[in-house]
Amino acid sequence: MERNTRQRxxxxxxxxxxxxxxxxxxxxxxxxxxxxxxxxxxxxxxLKDLTAESWxxxxxxxxxxxxxxxxxxxxxxxxxxxxxxxxxDIHERIKKSNLLVxxxxxxxxxxxxxxxxxSECQPKP
Amino acid sequence: MERNTRQRxxxxxxxxxxxxxxxxxxxxxxxxxxxxxxxxxxxxxxLKDLTAESWxxxxxxxxxxxxxxxxxxxxxxxxxxxxxxxxxDIHERIKKSNLLVxxxxxxxxxxxxxxxxxSECQPKP
DNA sequence: ATGCTATTGATAACTTATTATCAATTAATC
DNA sequence: GATTAATTGATAATAAGTTATCAATAGCAT
Numbered sequence: 001m002e003r004n005t006r007q008r009x010x011x012x013x014x015x016x017x018x019x020x021x022x023x024x025x026x027x028x029x030x031x032x033x034x035x036x037x038x039x040x041x042x043x044x045x046x047l048k049d050l051t052a053e054s055w056x057x058x059x060x061x062x063x064x065x066x067x068x069x070x071x072x073x074x075x076x077x078x079x080x081x082x083x084x085x086x087x088x089d090i091h092e093r094i095k096k097s098n099l100l101v102x103x104x105x106x107x108x109x110x111x112x113x114x115x116x117x118x119s120e121c122q123p124k125p
Numbered sequence: 126m127e128r129n130t131r132q133r134x135x136x137x138x139x140x141x142x143x144x145x146x147x148x149x150x151x152x153x154x155x156x157x158x159x160x161x162x163x164x165x166x167x168x169x170x171x172l173k174d175l176t177a178e179s180w181x182x183x184x185x186x187x188x189x190x191x192x193x194x195x196x197x198x199x200x201x202x203x204x205x206x207x208x209x210x211x212x213x214d215i216h217e218r219i220k221k222s223n224l225l226v227x228x229x230x231x232x233x234x235x236x237x238x239x240x241x242x243x244s245e246c247q248p249k250p
Numbered sequence: 251a252t253g254c255t256a257t258t259g260a261t262a263a264c265t266t267a268t269t270a271t272c273a274a275t276t277a278a279t280c
Numbered sequence: 281g282a283t284t285a286a287t288t289g290a291t292a293a294t295a296a297g298t299t300a301t302c303a304a305t306a307g308c309a310t
Contacts, residue, residue, distance in 0.1 A: 114232050
């Protein structure tokens, strides 16, 4: 892209300020809070551009559409709340020595996805 | 289902003998080796039935269609070869103490997916 | 402020995986 | 072997997410 538009800024701001991966619908809603006319087509277009320019990265969970987060977050994994469906970043690493595979298999990377209840979704005592 | 058909037997045999999760196309190919007329519609129908009867389970990887494996395998995780695209079972566990999340987050379950090269797909030295 | 053209918004089209349809086939019973 | 209804095969239909289309809008340079 060559022009600085309100839509593009709103989308990148939404992702940048979320602190967790956002779905396209979450990005649309957050963007429309700033630019009410924002359309889902522009969201997809802009996500594609921002991804190509390495500002953001897709976060893939099994059976779900891609979410997006800023690239500079470094290695981490993800926690999905089974109640509110939000995904959170977990900034911890697993010791690679804990990842056992048969000899002759070589690990290049791995994804760890945790499922459970986030702090806001604990069952009432 | 109420009848014992060659198609159903071929599909369940394929999954049972594979020793790893199979995609619908792999199941179709393996089944057609026994029943050449086997159609993809029958594969999907039978997978649905076998899943409902708990003979098999879907294996979900991010961004990919479900694969299927036998249910009795117990807890384990999966390794996908980036060269041949096959998925293998890894019968190891992670120590739960290695899974750190913020306080007030409660883990219910997790998926660990490894990516790399399987023993048959190592780069030539 | 004007003009040019990239970008947007609305929606149709597309994609890939899966499911529904229905005539033909076949397993199970007699 | 004939009967009958469940199952199959071929293909159309569906679903959900994403992309393409194109007239209208709005950045940016002048």
